[in-house]
Amino acid sequence: MTRTPRSIAPLIAPLNAPLSLVLALISASVCASVLTACSTPEPTPPKPPALPTLPPLSAKPNRPISPLYQQAIASAQRATQLSKQAKSTEDWQAVAQQWQASIALMKQVPAQDPNHAAAVQSLDLLNEGMSRSQSELQRIRENDQNQENNQAAQAKATQALEEATQRLQAQNKQTPSVKTRTYYATIKSYKSGIPLIDVTFNGNVHFEMMVDTGASSTMITESMSKALNVETVSYVTANTPSGETKFPVGYVNSIAVGQSSVQEVPVAIGPVALLGHDFFGDCNISIKRDQNVVEFSQCN
Secondary structure (H helix, E strand, O other): OOOOOOOOOOOOOOOOOOHHHHHHHHHHHHHHHHOOOOOOOOOOOOOOOOOOOOOOOOOOOOOOOOOHHHHHHHHHHHHHHHHOOOOOHHHHHHHHHHHHHHHHHHHOOOOOOOOHHHHHHHHHHHHHHHHHHHHHHHHHHHHHHHHHHHHHHHHHHHHHHHHHHHHHHHHHHHOHHHHHOOEEEEEEEEEOOEEEEEEEEOOOEEEEEEEOOOOOOOEEEHHHHHHHOOOOOEEEEEEEOOEEEEEEEEEEEEEEEOOEEEEEEEEEEEOOOEEOHHHHOOOEEEEEOOOOEEEEEOOO
């Protein structure tokens, strides 16, 4: 008895079945339709195995962004802006503080922060800015210290000058010869109508100097100061024909004219040699041209 061929469509319907099972089903169908002697009953196709359920792919988690990086950048920008107008010690201290804050914030940026690599790379630049601000701060501090030292030295010299003047005045009052004696100095020559006399410095160095009754202080020339090894300790401002002029001030051990002498005398260093009132004090001065002498009398 001839068996009617069966359709294989119902057998390949389960598309999810394994390929080996599908081929087996196709082979069985051919056997049933072609080979009449094949009497083996058709096997029931098994259910296809269930595919494993894979977990859904989760999105890549976003790394947290810390505000520290932006805060560090803001501090660096403030430091740069402040440095453009910084002049005083306080100004540069403020600049250095901003650099320090920026560096500290950069170091705190977490490793998982997207800006961590940029923060690490920025530290060299921030440290350079910090170093420059500290150098400038040190320079200004040294300048300020030098100014303070100069002011202190000038104040000390002024005080010493005042004390020397007081000692000179006291000495003039305590020396009987200065109070009672009249002494004379020979006129060596004249310069612009002003008599020049011989003056002895430090006991053995002689210079010709003008006797200027209008000069309040004694002045020596630059060459005289070198010969006498006078060191500048201060400066004094005086009115000259060309206006106010600043002159160095130093000390000589002694000044003598005839039998009169004074010790530790402050002298200005300028263009001319003048014997001033700080030497002859309150003496009356008479220029006796007929006798070719300068008379110092009634000295108090």
